[in-house]
Amino acid sequence: MTESDIPSFELWSRERAKHFEWYADAEMPKTGREPKMLIGAMRYAVLGGGKRIRALLCYAAGDVTGASGAVLDRAALALEMIHGYSLVHDDMPCMDNDTLRRGKPTVHVRYGEATAMLAGDALQTEAFTVLAGVEDAETAKRLTATLARAAGVRGMCGGQALDLAMVGAAPxxxxxxxMQAMKTGALILAAVLMGAQSGGWEKLGPAARAGLAAYADALGVAFQVVDDILDCTQDAATLGKTPGKDEKDDKPTWVSLLGLDGARERARALHDRAYEALGLVAGDPAVSDDALLRLRQIADFVVERSH
Amino acid sequence: MTESDIPSFELWSRERAKHFEWYADAEMPKTGREPKMLIGAMRYAVLGGGKRIRALLCYAAGDVTGASGAVLDRAALALEMIHGYSLVHDDMPCMDNDTLRRGKPTVHVRYGEATAMLAGDALQTEAFTVLAGVEDAETAKRLTATLARAAGVRGMCGGQALDLAMVGAAPxxxxxxxMQAMKTGALILAAVLMGAQSGGWEKLGPAARAGLAAYADALGVAFQVVDDILDCTQDAATLGKTPGKDEKDDKPTWVSLLGLDGARERARALHDRAYEALGLVAGDPAVSDDALLRLRQIADFVVERSH
Incomplete structure (x- = not known):
């Protein structure tokens, strides 16, 4: 296969997102079943939107260890369910009190607060149901441990708590x-690790494992930096969410810390660091350089995106 | 060992609860670590209180299959963390809006709504972290599947959604x-199944497995019926929570449905049904009758308790 035979990143990511949507739609609780409102809210929170960065990272990292599609689908869905639940709860009035997400009313605006809370709760549970459905028990256990660690008190929930404590504190x-390494970085790291753990994780040497983690760490920070840049340069229609909200809430951002030019420079430096980290992975005898193509392209996308 | 050598239920349950408290205290995120408020709220929600019915059921069912203490501890803690998270979220203003639980202010009253929501979220996550720590991968996977099924949209969260839809609806x-089979019954069933699954689950025949499930189903309903009786016959000091709340919220109860005498009769009938179901378990060649002692005693306790 020559290079021109390999689908472009745009084609690949569009196909992967479409496949993910089909899988998630089939695997999630069905519309019309009881309790209808709860299931409706869960599906609304996960289906039909989002950049699917976590799912794409999971699929791309799966190439590195030759993971099977069936396991990757479960890992990707579990990741997006955890991500979706966190957005539902973060948007609620007692947290960030946001009304617009992915260009649509947030779940609590559409379904009410009680259903929004329950939908978030149930999405988190279903994420672990999905992982318990992975056939190989060792893989199921490893994926569960990685996801739970990333989502819990030492990861996403802990980061959200630090974020709450930070409002108006000029950190x-x-x-x-x-804070961001926990709040968003942990789940991005989990996406990369879970993709690789869905396949021949045992065959990867320590340098390659460390390389994947370093790639994910750099990417996670880059993602936040670019989010902050977009938040003060784009409008709501492009972003699909309320812009300028962090500034209004007196929350620290990379732009308030480094200025707009400084933030752009930082994003480029992090992009380069992500590439370097993949060099460690490419050096592993179990990994072909081709397997890293999509991870490199995701790093490009994260810093070049407009929403 | 003669019968008089076997510790009484009171001694056994007190020892098990104390052991559980010690284990939970050691295994949960430590006081004083960051994020302090979140960890404080999580510990407040789980430690130092509650009847520990789910933990006791798990330990008792573990006797049936000769489960190891190390696995049972993890299963019991995961169950109590899920139960604790559900209470924290159910008590919040957008749900039942309750201010008293286990004789203390509810988590959102003490720590604020944002931290209460996060503490519930993180407790659910940590429950799955605890199960992923079970050494044998097959057992870890089975316990995760059972707990997630019980806690999700077809169990606890789904039941809570049906309960919300039921207010003022005269079902x-x-x-x-x-509704109750999902909201509370599912986790009680999970407690019994997870106890048995912590040991030699494969050795149990289908009749014994069905018997354990039927025992848990009867016990789950009995627990609710007795809760409703106590709710209209006891005061807040005995209950440790606000009494008469369901009636005030115009929620249906077993007492409003059957009357006080009818509800008491129903509790007795369910107790007998739980005993009968254990007969199916006792008939299994892999099970000694002695192994069922604690499950019978828990059934006695559930219908005879005063809080």
Whole structure:
């Protein structure tokens, strides 16, 4: 196969997102079944929207270890369900009180607060049901451990708690990094690790494993930096969510910390660091360089995106 | 060992609850670590209180299959974390809006709504972390599947959604049964199954497995019936929570449906049904009759308790 035979990133990511949507639609609780409102809210929160960065990272990292599609689908869905639940709860009035997400009313605006809370709760549970459905028990256990660690008190929930404590507190770069590494970085790391763990994880050497983690860490920060840049340069129609909200809420951002030019420079540096980290992975005898193509392209996309 | 050598139920349950408390205290995120408020709220929700019915059922069912203490501890903690998270979220203003639980202010009263929501979220996650720590992967996977099924849209969360839809709707006995079977019955069933699945589950025949499930189903309903009786006959100091709340919220109860005498009669009938179901378990060649002692005693306790 020559290079021109390999589908472009745009084609690949569109096909993967479409496949994911089909799989998620089939695997999630069905519309029309009881309790209808709850299931409706869960599906609304996960289906039909989002950049699917976590799912794409999972599929791309699966190439590195030759993971099977059936396991990757479960890992990707579990990741997107955890991500979706966190958005539903974060948007609620007692948290960020946001009304617009992915260009649509947030779940609590559409379904009410009680159903939104339950939908978030149930999405988290179903994520673990989906992983328990992975046939090989060792793989199921490893994926569950990775996801739960990323989502819990030392990861996403803990980061959200630090974020709450930070409003109006003028934290420095180290505090902002630490909070974001937990709040969003942990799940992005989990997406890369779970993709690789869905296949021949045992065959990867320690340098390749460390390389994947370093790639994910750099990408996670880059994602946040670019989010903050877009938040103050794009309008709601492009973003699909309310822009300028962090500034209004007096929350620290990479732009408030480094300025717009400084933030752009940082995003480029993190992009380069993500590429370097993949060099460690490419050096592993179990990995072909081709297997890293999509991970590189995702790093490009994350810093070049407009929404 | 003669019968008089076997510790009484009171001694056994007190020892098990104390052991559980010690294990949970050691296994949960530590006080003083960041994020302090979140960890404080999580520990407040789980430690130092509650009847520990789910933990006791899990330990008792573990006797039936000779489960190891190390696995049972994890299963019991995961169950109590899921139960604790559900109470934290159910008590919040957008749900039942309750201020008293286990004789103390509810989590959102003490820590604020945002931290209460996060603490519930993180407790659910940590429950799955705890199960992923079970050494044998097959057992870890089975326990995860059982717990997630019980806690999700076809179990606890789904039942809570049906309950919300039921306020002021004057449902009949069948609707009330169905809602409660999901809202509280599913986790009680999970407690019994997870106890048995922590040991030699494969050795149990289909009749014994069905017997354990029937025991748990009867016990789950009995628990609700007795809860409703206590709710209209006891005061807040005895209950540790606000009494008469369901009636005030115009929610259906077993007492409003059957009357106080009818509800007491129903509790006795369910107790007998639980005993009968254990007969199916006792008939299994892999099970000694002694192994069922604690399950019988828990059935006695559930219908005779005063809080």
């Amino acid at each position: 420095g770069e180290a505090e902002l990094l630490r | 009949g006995e069948a609707e009330l049964l169905r």
